[in-house]
Amino acid sequence: MAKIIPSPLCYSFEELQNYIRLSDGLVERFQIDVVDGVFAARQSILPPFNFTTKVKSKLDYHLMVKSPIEWVDSCMDSGADRIIGHVEMMASQGEFASYVAQKGAKPCLAIDLNTPIDVLEKSVLGQIDMILVLCVKAGMGGQKFEDSVFGKIEKLSKLREENGYKFKIGVDGGVTEDKLLKLSSLGVSEFCIGKRIFDGSFQENLLSMQNSLKSLELSLMKNPDPEIAFYMERPVFKHVAFFGDADVLPESDVYQDAFEVAKIVASNGLTIVNGGGPGVMDASTKGAEAGHGETLSVTFYPKNAPGFEGRYVGNVTDTEIKTTNYIERMFKLMEHADIFIIFKGGTGTISEFGTAWVLAKLYYGHHKPFILFGEFWEPIIEAISKNLLIDSKEMDVFEIVKRREDIIPTIHRMEEKLKNAFALTKSN
Numbered sequence: 001m002a003k004i005i006p007s008p009l010c011y012s013f014e015e016l017q018n019y020i021r022l023s024d025g026l027v028e029r030f031q032i033d034v035v036d037g038v039f040a041a042r043q044s045i046l047p048p049f050n051f052t053t054k055v056k057s058k059l060d061y062h063l064m065v066k067s068p069i070e071w072v073d074s075c076m077d078s079g080a081d082r083i084i085g086h087v088e089m090m091a092s093q094g095e096f097a098s099y100v101a102q103k104g105a106k107p108c109l110a111i112d113l114n115t116p117i118d119v120l121e122k123s124v125l126g127q128i129d130m131i132l133v134l135c136v137k138a139g140m141g142g143q144k145f146e147d148s149v150f151g152k153i154e155k156l157s158k159l160r161e162e163n164g165y166k167f168k169i170g171v172d173g174g175v176t177e178d179k180l181l182k183l184s185s186l187g188v189s190e191f192c193i194g195k196r197i198f199d200g201s202f203q204e205n206l207l208s209m210q211n212s213l214k215s216l217e218l219s220l221m222k223n224p225d226p227e228i229a230f231y232m233e234r235p236v237f238k239h240v241a242f243f244g245d246a247d248v249l250p251e252s253d254v255y256q257d258a259f260e261v262a263k264i265v266a267s268n269g270l271t272i273v274n275g276g277g278p279g280v281m282d283a284s285t286k287g288a289e290a291g292h293g294e295t296l297s298v299t300f301y302p303k304n305a306p307g308f309e310g311r312y313v314g315n316v317t318d319t320e321i322k323t324t325n326y327i328e329r330m331f332k333l334m335e336h337a338d339i340f341i342i343f344k345g346g347t348g349t350i351s352e353f354g355t356a357w358v359l360a361k362l363y364y365g366h367h368k369p370f371i372l373f374g375e376f377w378e379p380i381i382e383a384i385s386k387n388l389l390i391d392s393k394e395m396d397v398f399e400i401v402k403r404r405e406d407i408i409p410t411i412h413r414m415e416e417k418l419k420n421a422f423a424l425t426k427s428n
């Protein structure tokens with residue numbers, strides 16, 4: 001899901017603390033710009049910083065400096081969660097990324113306004129959490145957004161999708177609300193906004209931009225061709241749907257499995273998708289939160305369906321898509337996920353399992369695969385394959401996983417398998 005990240009360029013520690021105070025707890029991240037006066041002309045405040053109170057927001061350090069690797073330690077001493085280094089001033093992108101990760105932060109790369117994406121080293125991109133594209137010349141606030149970056153972002157997004165990289169794309173410099181639609185459509189999910197977001201009421205400005213982004217995200221999710229929704233155009237997994245029983249309680253093994261699996265999946269940068277109800281759905285949302293991940297729910301509020309589990313008020317996701325009936329809800333869940341994990345459940349879970357299976361057969365080679373979680377699936381699949389007419393392709397679109405720690409390797413294996421199928425299709 002898209003994020004607004006305050007990033008005011010500050011020239012005194014008091015100024016920085018004031019901006020953090022105004023935004024802390026209202027945003028997930030706050031970016032601190034560090035300019036050494038070499039890479040860019042005017043020097044900003046420089047770390048390390050000794051904050052007088054605990055900062056709730058995660059801190060990103062954007063290093064517009066000579067030799068960014070030499071600044072990593074001072075950023076870590078100042079509470080860094082992510083460290084963003086400019087490739088223009090690096091001796092080695094690989095060494096920078098490895099050193100940041102070794103110190104316990106997430107490595108990110110930045111490219112200045114006139115820097116082409118060709119300078120990014122492909123061997124490093126698998127380690128990178130985010131690539132920040134500057135829409136103005138580095139080192140000075142208040143500049144006007146340069147439309148020339150649209151082409152660069154489009155190329156970067158294509159590079160990410162074609163190679164299956166997981167890095168997020170961020171933009172920084174001159175970003176205004178009228179640019180959000182274009183940037184979002186190109187794959188940007190992080191928007192760094194400078195001092196203009198603090199003009200007047202920070203909360204009102206933030207809410208206005210967040211509402212604009214949510215509206216844009218929902219509009220982008222609506223696919224005019226319903227068939228394309230179940231057909232993988234590119235073999236890249238970003239969203240994982242969780243299916244399972246709505247009646248399981250938090251102390252049950254099924255709930256705990258769903259919670260822990262979602263936590264693992266979310267901590268690996270994947271968005272969790274569920275039906276917004278209780279049980280396994282609630283467990284997956286709570287697990288995603290514990291893994292500092294993002295969540296999407298597809299819901300409906302029935303009037304004449306007394307057997308439906310309902311919309312659970314405790315299951316609060318980052319984004320909610322409302323539908324009008326159960327069938328629409330199920331297909332929207334299928335549409336907005338790239339892979340499904342199915343836990344133990346009842347008739348509702350059976351319907352989701354069957355739908356995922358038939359759609360995978362229908363679009364085989366460009367299908368959305370699924371994982372059956374738990375040992376109990378083995379005799380079920382054995383009975384189905386023995387007594388029904390199931391072909392080899394249908395048996396090829398899923399895997400049974402018995403242990404939580406095997407989930408991510410299985411997802412990666414299925415993604416790689418689908419990439420090979422795509423490559424074979426292209427060669428033919």
